[in-house]
Amino acid sequence: MMSQTVKQHIVPAAERLKHVRYAIRDMAVLAEQLAREGKTILPLNIGDPLNFDFQTPAHMIAAVEKAMHDGHNGYGPSLGLPQAVDSIRAEAERKGIRNIQSVFLTAGVSEALDICLTALVNAGENVLTPCPDYPMYSAVLAKLGTRPNSYLLDEQNEWQPDLDDIARKIDLGTRGIVVGNPNNPTGAVYSRQTLERIAELARQHHLVIFADEIYDKLILDGDPHISLASLAPDVPVVTFNGLSKGYLVPGWRVGWGAVSGHAAAVKPYVEGIHQLLRARLCSNYPQQFAVRPALEGPQDHLLEVRHKLRARRDLTVNACNTIPHISCVAPRGAFYAYPKIDIPESDELFAKKLLMEKHVLIVHGTGFGQAPGTQHFRIVFLPDEATLTRAYEGMRAFFAEHYA
Numbered sequence: 001m002m003s004q005t006v007k008q009h010i011v012p013a014a015e016r017l018k019h020v021r022y023a024i025r026d027m028a029v030l031a032e033q034l035a036r037e038g039k040t041i042l043p044l045n046i047g048d049p050l051n052f053d054f055q056t057p058a059h060m061i062a063a064v065e066k067a068m069h070d071g072h073n074g075y076g077p078s079l080g081l082p083q084a085v086d087s088i089r090a091e092a093e094r095k096g097i098r099n100i101q102s103v104f105l106t107a108g109v110s111e112a113l114d115i116c117l118t119a120l121v122n123a124g125e126n127v128l129t130p131c132p133d134y135p136m137y138s139a140v141l142a143k144l145g146t147r148p149n150s151y152l153l154d155e156q157n158e159w160q161p162d163l164d165d166i167a168r169k170i171d172l173g174t175r176g177i178v179v180g181n182p183n184n185p186t187g188a189v190y191s192r193q194t195l196e197r198i199a200e201l202a203r204q205h206h207l208v209i210f211a212d213e214i215y216d217k218l219i220l221d222g223d224p225h226i227s228l229a230s231l232a233p234d235v236p237v238v239t240f241n242g243l244s245k246g247y248l249v250p251g252w253r254v255g256w257g258a259v260s261g262h263a264a265a266v267k268p269y270v271e272g273i274h275q276l277l278r279a280r281l282c283s284n285y286p287q288q289f290a291v292r293p294a295l296e297g298p299q300d301h302l303l304e305v306r307h308k309l310r311a312r313r314d315l316t317v318n319a320c321n322t323i324p325h326i327s328c329v330a331p332r333g334a335f336y337a338y339p340k341i342d343i344p345e346s347d348e349l350f351a352k353k354l355l356m357e358k359h360v361l362i363v364h365g366t367g368f369g370q371a372p373g374t375q376h377f378r379i380v381f382l383p384d385e386a387t388l389t390r391a392y393e394g395m396r397a398f399f400a401e402h403y404a
C-alpha cells in the first residue's frame with residue numbers, strides 16, 4: 001500500500017490553454033454563485049433561445065423521435081445522413097451557392113469550424129478573425145498554435161468589416177478569413193458590396209473564406225440574407241450553418257459545412273476535412289433526421305421568432321441610447337447588441353459590478369475583443385420584454401449611482 005506521505009504529482013494543463021479564453025461561460029460561473037445565494041439573475045449573456053419563450057417546432061421533435069423508434073441509434077455515415085446532406089445542398093443552392101464540392105454534418109458549427117480550421121492551417125500560419133469576434137474561432141486557432149491576426153469591425157460604419165484593415169493584415173502566412181454574417185457579437189448584417197470586396201481580397205491573396213451564417217434566418221429588417229459564397233463561386237468558401245439558432249435546437253448539436261470553389265483547387269483540402277470527419281466516426285445521428293423536415297417543412301416559427309426579436313431589439317436600442325455613457329449601433333440580425341461604454345474603469349470590472357449589484361448578467365467587451373481605447377459589453381436580447389425592462393432599469397440606476 002502507498003504511504004500517506006507520498007507527494008502527489010500535480011498534472012499540469014497544456015501550455016497552449018493559456019491562450020484559450022471564453023468569457024461567456026466564465027461570467028456565468030460568478031452568476032451561478034449568486035444564484036446559489038438566492039439572488040434572481042437577469043440573464044442577458046447566453047445565446048440559447050430555449051432558455052426563454054421560444055419553442056422547438058413540434059414536427060422536428062417528431063422526426064427525431066421516429067428515427068429513434070425506427071432504430072436509427074447506431075453510428076451514422078461520417079459525412080452525415082444522405083437525406084440531410086441533400087437537403088442542405090438544396091438549401092445552399094437556393095441561396096445561390098454554386099460549385100459545391102462537399103457538404104457534411106457535424107456536432108454543431110462548433111465542430112465544423114474546429115475540423116475545417118484544423119484541416120487548413122499549419123503552426124505559424126494565421127487566419128484572420130474579426131475584432132470583436134465569436135471567441136471560439138480564436139480559441140481553436142490558439143489550440144492549433146497559429147499566430148493571432150485580427151481585423152477590425154468598424155463601429156462608425158454600422159460594424160461593417162474595415163476592408164483597409166483586412167488588406168493591411170494579410171501577410172504571407174495568412175491562409176483564411178472568418179466572416180460572421182449576421183454577426184455575433186455586433187448584430188450587424190453585411191452589405192453586398194462589403195461581401196464582394198472581401199471575396200475579392202480572398203481571391204487576390206488565395207485565402208479560404210469561413211462564412212459563418214448560423215444566424216441567416218434571423219434578419220430583423222431589410223433585404224434577405226446574402227450568402228458570401230453565392231457572390232464568389234471561384235473562391236474557396238466554407239459556409240457554416242446549422243439548426244441551433246433559427247431552428248431552436250442548440251442542444252441537439254446539429255451543424256454543417258458546405259465547401260464551394262473550383263473542384264480541382266479545393267480537392268486536397270476537402271480530402272483533409274473528410275479524413276478528420278472519418279476519424280471522429282460521425283456526429284449525433286438521430287438528430288440528423290430533423291434536418292430535412294426543418295429545411296423543407298413549415299417555417300412559420302421564424303415569423304414569430306423575428307417578430308419577438310424585433311420588439312426586443314427596439315427596446316434594447318432605445319434603453320441603451322437613453323442611458324448616459326452608453327451608445328448602441330442598432331443590430332439588424334441575430335439577437336445580440338454590442339453597446340459602447342464610456343467609463344473610467346475596465347469593462348470587465350463594470351460587468352462584474354453590474355452583476356453583483358443589480359444582478360444583470362452581460363459579457364464584457366474584452367471577452368470578444370474591441371478596438372484599442374474603446375470599451376463595450378454584449379447584450380443577448382432573447383429574454384422577454386418584462387425581463388429586459390427590469391435589466392435596463394437596473395443598468396440605468398447603476399450608471400446613475402456610479403457615473404453621474
Ligand SMILES: Cc1ncc(COP(=O)(O)O)c(C=O)c1O
Binds near residue numbers: 109111
Ligand atoms: C457565430 C456563431 N457561430 C457558431 C456558434 C455555435 O453554433 P453551434 O451550436 O452550431 O455549435 C455560435 C453560437 O453562439 C455563434 O454565435
